[in-house]
Amino acid sequence: MNRSLIISSVLHLSLIFITAMSLPFLAKKPLDIPPIVSVELIQIAEKTNIPFAPKAKKTIEEVKEKEKKLVSEQAPPKKVEKTKTKTVVTPDQNNKKIENQKPDAIPLPEKTIKKIKTKEEKKQNPDKIDTKVKQVSEFEKKDLIDELEIAALIDKKKKDSAKVVKKNNDVTQDQDRSVENTGLTLSEEDALKAQIFGCWSVPLGLPYNEDLLVRIKLKLKPDGSVIKTEILDHARMNKPGQGFYKVLAESALRALKLCQPLRVPSTGYERWKELQFNFDAKEMLGG
Amino acid sequence: MIRKFIILLLIVFPFKAFALIEVDITRGNLNPLPIAVSPLAIDEKSKKNFENILQIEDIGYEISNIVENNLKTSGLFNPLNKDAFLQAPDIANLKPRFEDWNLIKAQALITGKVNLVDEKLRVEFRLWDVLAAKEMMALAFTTVPNNWRRVGHIISDKVYERLTGEKGYFDTRIIYVAEEGPKTQRIKKLAIMDQDGFNNKFLTLGNELVLTPRFNPTSQMVTYLSYFKNMPRVYLLDIETGTQEVVGDFPGMTFAPRFSPDGKKIIMSFAKDGKSDIFTMDLENRIVERITNHPSIDTSPSYSPDGKYITFNSDRSGYQQIYIMNSDGTDIKRISFGNGLYGTPVWSPRGDLIAFTKLHKGKFYIGVMRTDGSGERLLTENYYQEAPSWSPNGRVLIFYRETKTNAKGEGFSAKLWSIDLTGYNERKIKTPTDASDPSWSSLLSN
Amino acid sequence: MRLNKIFKNTLLILTACLVLSACATKQQEVSTEIKGQMQGDVYTGTDTVKYLADGVPDRVFFATNESILTTASRETLRAQAAWLRQNSSINVVLEGHADERGTREYNLALGERRANAAKDYLMTYGISSDRITVLSYGKERPVDSGSNPLAWSKNRRSVTVKAN
Numbered sequence A: 001m002n003r004s005l006i007i008s009s010v011l012h013l014s015l016i017f018i019t020a021m022s023l024p025f026l027a028k029k030p031l032d033i034p035p036i037v038s039v040e041l042i043q044i045a046e047k048t049n050i051p052f053a054p055k056a057k058k059t060i061e062e063v064k065e066k067e068k069k070l071v072s073e074q075a076p077p078k079k080v081e082k083t084k085t086k087t088v089v090t091p092d093q094n095n096k097k098i099e100n101q102k103p104d105a106i107p108l109p110e111k112t113i114k115k116i117k118t119k120e121e122k123k124q125n126p127d128k129i130d131t132k133v134k135q136v137s138e139f140e141k142k143d144l145i146d147e148l149e150i151a152a153l154i155d156k157k158k159k160d161s162a163k164v165v166k167k168n169n170d171v172t173q174d175q176d177r178s179v180e181n182t183g184l185t186l187s188e189e190d191a192l193k194a195q196i197f198g199c200w201s202v203p204l205g206l207p208y209n210e211d212l213l214v215r216i217k218l219k220l221k222p223d224g225s226v227i228k229t230e231i232l233d234h235a236r237m238n239k240p241g242q243g244f245y246k247v248l249a250e251s252a253l254r255a256l257k258l259c260q261p262l263r264v265p266s267t268g269y270e271r272w273k274e275l276q277f278n279f280d281a282k283e284m285l286g287g
Numbered sequence B: 001m002i003r004k005f006i007i008l009l010l011i012v013f014p015f016k017a018f019a020l021i022e023v024d025i026t027r028g029n030l031n032p033l034p035i036a037v038s039p040l041a042i043d044e045k046s047k048k049n050f051e052n053i054l055q056i057e058d059i060g061y062e063i064s065n066i067v068e069n070n071l072k073t074s075g076l077f078n079p080l081n082k083d084a085f086l087q088a089p090d091i092a093n094l095k096p097r098f099e100d101w102n103l104i105k106a107q108a109l110i111t112g113k114v115n116l117v118d119e120k121l122r123v124e125f126r127l128w129d130v131l132a133a134k135e136m137m138a139l140a141f142t143t144v145p146n147n148w149r150r151v152g153h154i155i156s157d158k159v160y161e162r163l164t165g166e167k168g169y170f171d172t173r174i175i176y177v178a179e180e181g182p183k184t185q186r187i188k189k190l191a192i193m194d195q196d197g198f199n200n201k202f203l204t205l206g207n208e209l210v211l212t213p214r215f216n217p218t219s220q221m222v223t224y225l226s227y228f229k230n231m232p233r234v235y236l237l238d239i240e241t242g243t244q245e246v247v248g249d250f251p252g253m254t255f256a257p258r259f260s261p262d263g264k265k266i267i268m269s270f271a272k273d274g275k276s277d278i279f280t281m282d283l284e285n286r287i288v289e290r291i292t293n294h295p296s297i298d299t300s301p302s303y304s305p306d307g308k309y310i311t312f313n314s315d316r317s318g319y320q321q322i323y324i325m326n327s328d329g330t331d332i333k334r335i336s337f338g339n340g341l342y343g344t345p346v347w348s349p350r351g352d353l354i355a356f357t358k359l360h361k362g363k364f365y366i367g368v369m370r371t372d373g374s375g376e377r378l379l380t381e382n383y384y385q386e387a388p389s390w391s392p393n394g395r396v397l398i399f400y401r402e403t404k405t406n407a408k409g410e411g412f413s414a415k416l417w418s419i420d421l422t423g424y425n426e427r428k429i430k431t432p433t434d435a436s437d438p439s440w441s442s443l444l445s446n
Numbered sequence C: 001m002r003l004n005k006i007f008k009n010t011l012l013i014l015t016a017c018l019v020l021s022a023c024a025t026k027q028q029e030v031s032t033e034i035k036g037q038m039q040g041d042v043y044t045g046t047d048t049v050k051y052l053a054d055g056v057p058d059r060v061f062f063a064t065n066e067s068i069l070t071t072a073s074r075e076t077l078r079a080q081a082a083w084l085r086q087n088s089s090i091n092v093v094l095e096g097h098a099d100e101r102g103t104r105e106y107n108l109a110l111g112e113r114r115a116n117a118a119k120d121y122l123m124t125y126g127i128s129s130d131r132i133t134v135l136s137y138g139k140e141r142p143v144d145s146g147s148n149p150l151a152w153s154k155n156r157r158s159v160t161v162k163a164n
Helices: A002-032 A037-043 A054-074 A077-086 A092-100 A131-144 A147-153 A162-182 A186-199 A234-238 A243-259 A282-286 B002-016 B044-054 B059-074 B098-103 B145-164 C002-035 C071-086 C104-124 C149-155
Strands: A213-220 A226-231 A274-280 B021-025 B033-037 B077-079 B108-117 B120-129 B134-143 B173-180 B187-194 B210-215 B221-226 B233-238 B244-246 B253-259 B265-272 B275-282 B288-290 B298-303 B309-314 B321-326 B341-347 B353-360 B363-370 B377-382 B384-390 B396-404 B412-420 B426-429 B434-440 C051-053 C059-061 C092-097 C132-138 C157-162
Touching: A186 A243, A186 B021, A213 A243, A226 A234, A226 A243, A234 A243, A243 A274, A243 B145, B033 B059, B033 B145, B044 B059, B044 B108, B044 B145, B059 B077, B059 B108, B059 B145, B108 B145, B120 B145, B134 B145, B173 B210, B173 B412, B187 B210, B210 B253, B210 C104, B221 B253, B233 B265, B253 B298, B253 C104, B265 B298, B265 C104, B275 B298, B275 C104, B298 C104, B309 B341, B321 B341, B321 B353, B341 B384, B341 C104, B353 B384, B363 B384, B363 B396, B377 B384, B377 B396, B377 B412, B384 B434, B396 B434, B412 B434, C051 C071, C059 C071, C071 C104, C092 C104, C104 C132, C104 C157
Parallel strands: A274 B021, B033 B077, B033 B108, B210 B434, B233 B253, B298 B341, C092 C132
Antiparallel strands: A213 A226, A213 A274, B108 B120, B120 B134, B173 B187, B173 B434, B210 B221, B221 B233, B233 B244, B253 B265, B265 B275, B275 B288, B298 B309, B309 B321, B341 B353, B353 B363, B363 B377, B384 B396, B396 B412, B412 B426, C059 C157, C092 C157
């Protein structure tokens, strides 16, 4: 009797001990959850673009390189003018600095970017540019582009030397894209997304093993109301066996209508007067 | 997932955006769609005539009520309160004032009218997209007045299909076992009713025990288990003519019958000498074929909609689990591996899921899994429930549940319930008596 | 070195077993105390039992999901076999039943399996299979309508019924 009591209490004590030992582990676990990426991203201010994640950056660089080739080969003289009128240009003094920087450097803010006080400059609020991307392109440029060739294309009226213009050109071309890339900052995009999320009633009956992406192009007024909507894969609407696509597209259109006026940024109408929304119901229905 | 998505977004974004800013919308809400069901307009003369024929005061109103109720029970629609409507129903032929409907936040609107034409009921209806201010659909039906409830169901199906992208399930019927009496001497009858519980009809008298009725694909025939003369055998019943016949000539109990998807065969279990195996019988040439042969219990067979596979319940592993095999009985694979026992597998009419009953730690669950056994989702938990049957569009499951009527666990009541695949929209289906073993018909009209 | 490891492992497993069993046995003690009429989860009482003749109980009971005959069941069936041999004009129906804690179709098969277990035993004691019919009711005809372990144990049964 006594013996079994002792055994029992010893075993129970050991059980309690084991439990107690394992408790701190349990308590710790929640802390191990990896930090959510979005926190990192949202920190980056209202206007700037976000630094790319290292992996993504690499890929981007690779793709950029390819694109660059294409652009440089094809770039007609007209483009130079266009870019000039369009946006930010970095002056030559800064270019050297940029060149000296290591490609891995974290994008620097405004310091390296200056407005050129040329007459062509029209934009008062140029978007800030991710310098890193710029650098990369600058880098490549050297190998890829024959300076003279480009110089020959440049408008003679310019006070700047051919070389400088060429460099500007490089930069602006890149910036050109960057500006478009920048598009909406994450916070702006988030606001817009959150709004649409609330408006979009996903048709629950859609076959979730099908392609459920509807792309809709919008023209917007400055106040965010929709002028025009266009379904990009319109042909698919009437394909046999794709009846669900029409339903999906209609639900997306309803969402946009319901959400009017869209929560667009207060500035930079030119950037977002046209927007493309990609509605994808897959995650909602399949996951 | 989100992280991956953002990285992907970052990769794709800059280059796709060459022309245009793109915003990816990958989430939406699953809130029911606000819809206004305007009562169908009816002229005074027709109204009076219908009142004489059907003893219904306002058939236009009643039909719209059926539609409203159907859409509501689907869980995908939120029919708005008619009191809030600004436009009267007599606008059937006109374009609605969309601003008015917008104001009460309707996203879709149903209007229509009812006439009596040549002794027949004629119903016209239109579905409007309020936000886009355009007509989405316009249809007219003519039928005998007695079919007025079906008209309501057909309209519901059309609207459902137009707005959700899949066929509806409202113009359907449920066959089930009506139950009465104490548990130890339960009287069971076959009964049939509309999906919404109306037009209930008993098909047998209750003299012998009947179980597990199941429709054939055309919903004209039912196969079920009857204890006629204390010999439990699978029977076939023609609903229209009421003729019954025993299926096959087996020297023992046959049970758990179901039709093949083409309706030409009945698949069932045959129990002999303590082992139950699966057999099929061809209804045309009466040829019986053995599908499984194992000392264990093999039961509850159900075909895949293409007829190529069979899912069934077996305890060959020691406990009740779900298996699939080719329709000739080869290549048997176990697919359920979770904790607990699994029974009553039923293949979805869409082909992608298998519904089942699970028993675990004294609880019964209705759940679904993919056909390879992955992605198990338990939709509802209760003290006792089983026997799911799919709606013809594979979105809703009907099953039965027994609940205790007092705390001692003495009294009990068995009722039919439905739940959709989201697991949220659970509803009790009203039946005149206690009910069990429901089976959902296919769509009666297309 | 290796032996040491094995020794260590065994010790570990042993302690684990002991720790666990300390809890398990205690629970079981409590539950059997409450029931009294059950051994394991097989019914051992006589509440529902009828008699085919003096000293010949009509039914045997089973554990959950099982169709194995217990010692007591075999004794009952031997008595039934003896009685059947004496009354060679009597045919019987063995009605197999299951409790409500299972799916309907599986329980039909389970009832059949239980009745057949009884039938096989009777046959080994010389009763011809011609005299025995097997009938499964699954969970359709419980003898106790309660929803508790004791009621379920009464319902998991095979009942021998005179057919003529």
